Amino acid sequence: MTPPLGRYAFALAPLVAAALWGGMYVVSKWGFALVPPVTLGFLRVVVGAGALWLVVAGRGDPAPSRDEWPAFVALGGWVTLTIATQFVGTELTNASQGSLLTVLTPVFTVLLGAAVLGERITATKAGGMTVAGVGTAVVLAGQYDVGSMAAGNAVGVALLLIGSAAWAGYTVWGLPAVRRHGALRAATYSSLASVPMLGVLAVGELWYLGLSPADIPLTAESVAAVLYLGLGATAAAWFLWYKGLEYVPAGTVAVFFFAQPAVGAALGAALLGEALGPGFLVGGALMTAGIWAVSRERAGTTDEATDAAAE
Known part of the structure; x- marks a missing residue:
């Protein structure tokens, strides 16, 4: 059995994942515009899934049985929907809309966790998530022009909402697979299952744009973007996200997602020379307090519901 201190440390693994996702903002400044979006997502998952598989193969873990693959394929569908949208x-x-809509993921996760897994929405969890959400909003309001959040493409907004809900689905429906197979196998085989799905979408995107794979520029920026997205934001982050699910409920893991925009803003200031908004410290303090409050909650009565879902 994992000691309490080790258990708590692993429960905080999703916070590291959120920090890695926060770095995607900086990476986008360096190279996202060089590769069409769905094709970039496909390359990201190919690199990430390949890295995870090498770890699994190096450990000598057995491949999934025929009966186990349907669950991984279903999770791969959630991955595909998340990445594409x-x-x-x-x-x-615009950047402000993207940051604001992305942090709706914890809300979707908590609601799905209650509906699908029977997780209780306690007063501590609801209060902590509200404080963390307010803190994140303060950070974003200081970082971006608030008026720009209302302007933009309605289709893009709808896709981001779908993407946030899809990642919540990957989290909630992934929990039984994580508890049964472990975080590493669940992240690896769900990623591998998504590769052909995203591959089909990437081919369609290139055809629609009148491009071929040879038209994608092979530059230091594009290679660095794909490597960071694949190794950092996919292989490492998805494993760490699922690792947290081994120890705490989906709704508790979800609160760490609020850290992503704050990390992105801090890295933008450190690496790109961007100014931090006046509310960064206040918003960051509120976000930290909310995350701390929720992260201290134990799985408690959710274990039985989780075990039932895994059977």
Whole structure:
């Protein structure tokens, strides 16, 4: 059995995942515009899934049985929907909309966790998520022009909402697979299952744009973007996100997602020389307090519901 201190440390793994996703903002400044969005998502998952598979193969873990694959394929469908809608939606909207809509993921996750897994929405969880959400909104309001949040492409906004809900689906319906197979196998085989699905969409995108794979520029920026997205924001982050699910409920893991925009803003200031908004410290303090409050909640009575879902 994992010692309490080790259990708490692993429960905080999704916070590291959120930090890695926060770095995607900086990476986008360096190279996202060089590759069409769905194709970029496909390359991201190919690199990430390949890296995860190498780890699994190196450990000598057995491949999934025929009976186990349907669950991984279903999770791969959630991955495909998340990546396609998130990347296209991001291209169609402005930065403020993208950041604001992305942090709706914790809300969707908590609601799905209650509806699908029977997780209780306690006063501590609801209060902590509200405080963290307010803190994130303060950070975003200081970072972007509030008026720009209302302007933009309606289709892009809708796609980002779908992407946020889809990642919540990947989290909630992934929990039984994580508890049964472990975070590494669940992240690896769900990623591998999504590769052919995203591959078909990427081929369709290139055909629609009148491009061929040879038209994608092979530059230091494009290679660095794909490597960061694949190794950092996919292989490492998805494993860490699922690792948290081994120890705490989906709704508790979800609160760490609020850290993503704050990390992105901090990295933008450190690496790109961007100014932090006046509310960054206040918003960051509120976000930290909310995350701390929710992260201290134990799984408690949710274990039985989770075990039942895994059977």
